[in-house]
Amino acid sequence: MPKKSSQAKDTAWAALRTVGLRKSIPSSQFWSKLHKKYPDYAARFWAVVQARGEGLPEDPFTAKNADVEFSYQVTSQYDSDRLYVFLDRFRGLFPSLEGGKVLDIGCDNGALTLAMALLYPNANFHGVDSNSSAIAVCIQKARELGVNNIGFTCSTVETSCDILGREQYDVVLTNNVMHVLWAGNSPTLDNFSLGSVAEHAFSYIETWQNSSLDPSSLSALASIRGLLSEGGVYVSLDRWPDFGKFSVWVQALEQSDFQLDVSNSNVLVFEGSDKEQERMPLTIARVPLRAPLTADEAFSVFTRDHFFREKAYLTFENPDSAETVFSGLNRHALLELNFVYKDGSGNMIVSLGTAGALSYLYATTSRGYRRLSLAPLSYIKDLYAEMTSSTVIPNPSVASCSARLEKEQMANYELDVRYLNEIGILEHDNPNKASTPVPALK
Numbered sequence: 001m002p003k004k005s006s007q008a009k010d011t012a013w014a015a016l017r018t019v020g021l022r023k024s025i026p027s028s029q030f031w032s033k034l035h036k037k038y039p040d041y042a043a044r045f046w047a048v049v050q051a052r053g054e055g056l057p058e059d060p061f062t063a064k065n066a067d068v069e070f071s072y073q074v075t076s077q078y079d080s081d082r083l084y085v086f087l088d089r090f091r092g093l094f095p096s097l098e099g100g101k102v103l104d105i106g107c108d109n110g111a112l113t114l115a116m117a118l119l120y121p122n123a124n125f126h127g128v129d130s131n132s133s134a135i136a137v138c139i140q141k142a143r144e145l146g147v148n149n150i151g152f153t154c155s156t157v158e159t160s161c162d163i164l165g166r167e168q169y170d171v172v173l174t175n176n177v178m179h180v181l182w183a184g185n186s187p188t189l190d191n192f193s194l195g196s197v198a199e200h201a202f203s204y205i206e207t208w209q210n211s212s213l214d215p216s217s218l219s220a221l222a223s224i225r226g227l228l229s230e231g232g233v234y235v236s237l238d239r240w241p242d243f244g245k246f247s248v249w250v251q252a253l254e255q256s257d258f259q260l261d262v263s264n265s266n267v268l269v270f271e272g273s274d275k276e277q278e279r280m281p282l283t284i285a286r287v288p289l290r291a292p293l294t295a296d297e298a299f300s301v302f303t304r305d306h307f308f309r310e311k312a313y314l315t316f317e318n319p320d321s322a323e324t325v326f327s328g329l330n331r332h333a334l335l336e337l338n339f340v341y342k343d344g345s346g347n348m349i350v351s352l353g354t355a356g357a358l359s360y361l362y363a364t365t366s367r368g369y370r371r372l373s374l375a376p377l378s379y380i381k382d383l384y385a386e387m388t389s390s391t392v393i394p395n396p397s398v399a400s401c402s403a404r405l406e407k408e409q410m411a412n413y414e415l416d417v418r419y420l421n422e423i424g425i426l427e428h429d430n431p432n433k434a435s436t437p438v439p440a441l442k
Helices: 011-019 027-037 039-053 060-064 068-093 111-119 132-145 204-210 215-227 243-255 295-302 304-311 319-327 377-390 407-412 418-422
Strands: 101-105 124-129 150-154 169-175 228-237 266-271 277-286 314-316 332-341 347-355 358-365 370-376 398-405 433-437
Touching (some): 011 068, 011 132, 027 039, 027 068, 039 068, 060 068, 068 111, 068 132, 068 169, 068 228, 068 266, 111 124, 111 150, 124 132, 204 295, 215 228, 266 304, 277 295, 314 319, 319 358, 332 407, 347 377
Parallel strands (some): 101 169
Antiparallel strands (some): 228 277, 347 358, 358 370
16 A cells, blocks of 8 residues: 555545545454444444354355445455555556446445546446445445446346346456355356366476366356457456466466466555455456467466565676576577677677566677576566667667567567667568668767
8 A cells, every 4th residue: 555645646546545445454443443333234244254264155245235334444444455556557557448448347345446437537337246235335336426437237247248238348357256256155156176286296387287177167257258349358356376276267268268468467466454465466368369378478477576576587797697597598589689889899689588487688799798687477578678778779879780570479478569660670561570770869
C-alpha cells in the first residue's frame, strides 16, 4: 500500500478510496471495531471464518455481503492491498481503454470493478458473481457513487455466456477466483485436479512434464474464452503457490486456446491483513493460442519476483567473466546490432536473446569491452528497452549500423520492431537483414 503522503497522487489508490476502501489495521483492532459497530453481521461472519479455518466448506460471501458498509469494511481489511497492487499493474498494462468493454468475473462486492469504471470513464464495465447478496451490494454501491458506465449480473462463470447474450469483451479478468472454482468449495466446481508431481521430479522441467490435467476441468476457461473477442486479453490473478500448480494452470490456459504473454505476466507481491507478505501469479493471456510455452518460459514468469528481490538482474562487467558466462549459455539470438565507429576505432556488437529460462543482453567491442546482463525470460522487454536506450541511436560517433533479427520471435515477446524502423536501421522490404547509415543527431 502506498504511504499516506503519496496516496493523494496515486490514481489507483485514489479510485479505491473513492469507492470506500481503506487501509487494513491490526486484526485484533479490526475485529473489536467490527463487533462493536455491526454485532450481528460480525458474529455471523466470524463463525464462517472459524469454520473455514477448521477446513469446513463454508461460503463467506453471503455473510460478508449482508450489508454494503459492512462488506466494504471486510474488503478493506483483507483485500485492499491486493486490489491496489492489481489495479496499479492493470493501469500499466492498459493506459487507455477508450470505448473498450471489460468483464470482471467473480466481482464480489464490486470494489475493484467500480474503481476501474472511475479510472476509465470512456470504457464500459460489467461485473458478474454467483452470489446474489454480493450483486445486491454492487448495484447499491454503483447507485450511491453515481457510476453509469457499469452493470452487474448474478451468474456463474459457465452461464455467463447465455445470460449476457453472447456479448464479447476486449478484456476479461478474474481476481482470486479460479482457485476457488477448482478447490472443491464452490457450487460451480469443475472437479479440477491439480494432478501430482512424481517424487523423482527434482527439476522444474520434470515438474512440468509430470503435471497432469483432467480435460473435463476446462469448462470455466472455455466459457471465458467464449466471452472474449478475437485478440482479447484475459487477466488473472490467483493463488498458485508452487510451480506444480502454476504449470497446470498454464497448460489449462493453452488447452482453452489462450496464449500466455510471458513478457507481461508476473508475480505480484502485496500485504495481507496482518501485513504479512503474499505472492500471487498475475497471468496475462491472449487469444488465440499461437505456440505452447516451454517449461523454461513458464518458469521464468513464476520465479521473476524472487529473482529481482534477491539480486535484480545479474550484470557481468569484467570482460573475462562476461565472456566466460556468455560462452556457456545455450543461446538463441533475437536481435543483433553491429555498429561501426567513424574514427576507425572498431565495431561494437550488441546482442539480445534467450537462453532457456533466461534472457540476455550482451555488448562486446573489437577493443576488448564486454558487458553481459542476465534476467528471467519474462523480463526480456525490459532488456530490450535498455538495449534501445543505451545504444543512443542515432549517434554522431557511429558511421553505420547493421541489424540481424528474428522478427517472428521478437513479435512473440512483443518486442516492437517499429523502433528499428524509426531509427533507419530496417528496410521495409527486407526486414530480416538490413544495413543502413545511422543518421546524425540534429
